[in-house]
Amino acid sequence: MSRPVLVDSSWYIHQARNGRDPLLELSLVEGTRDIATCGMVVSEVGRGLRLRHYLERYQTAWREMLWVASSAQVWNRTLELAWMLDRKGEVLPIQDIHIAACAFEISAVVLTCDRHFSRIPDLTITDCLY
Numbered sequence: 669m670s671r672p673v674l675v676d677s678s679w680y681i682h683q684a685r686n687g688r689d690p691l692l693e694l695s696l697v698e699g700t701r702d703i704a705t706c707g708m709v710v711s712e713v714g715r716g717l718r719l720r721h722y723l724e725r726y727q728t729a730w731r732e733m734l735w736v737a738s739s740a741q742v743w744n745r746t747l748e749l750a751w752m753l754d755r756k757g758e759v760l761p762i763q764d765i766h767i768a769a770c771a772f773e774i775s776a777v778v779l780t781c782d783r784h785f786s787r788i789p790d791l792t793i794t795d796c797l798y
Contacts (some may be wrong), residue, residue: 676780
């Protein structure tokens with residue numbers, strides 16, 4: 669099986685804004701790739717869902733995904749990445765840096781529409797699910 673895909677919140681939002689169901693899109697590849705999430709993505713996406721039944725639907729889907737725990741090790745990697753990037757003049761949102769740290773933890777590709785991720789060295793990103 670290919671590397672896992674950690675889906676960033678920007679991808680979920682982009683799909684929904686373009687009239688596509690993000691969870692349906694993800695279901696099309698779940699047999700060929702592990703789909704991953706983390707607490708930061710769940711929190712970012714979940715807070716924007718307007719109706720309770722949408723939130724419950726997403727929570728059900730997220731429970732089936734590969735979960736990257738925000739352990740002390742991952743938070744330390746977040747700090748190290750943020751520190752290194754800041755010294756290079758690349759001040760990125762800490763949420764994006766933490767999502768990248770989660771991706772590094774499981775050697776995942778980040779599925780994103782957010783250009784910030786392209787500024788993180790050695791991180792593999794894509795904006796295309798297929």
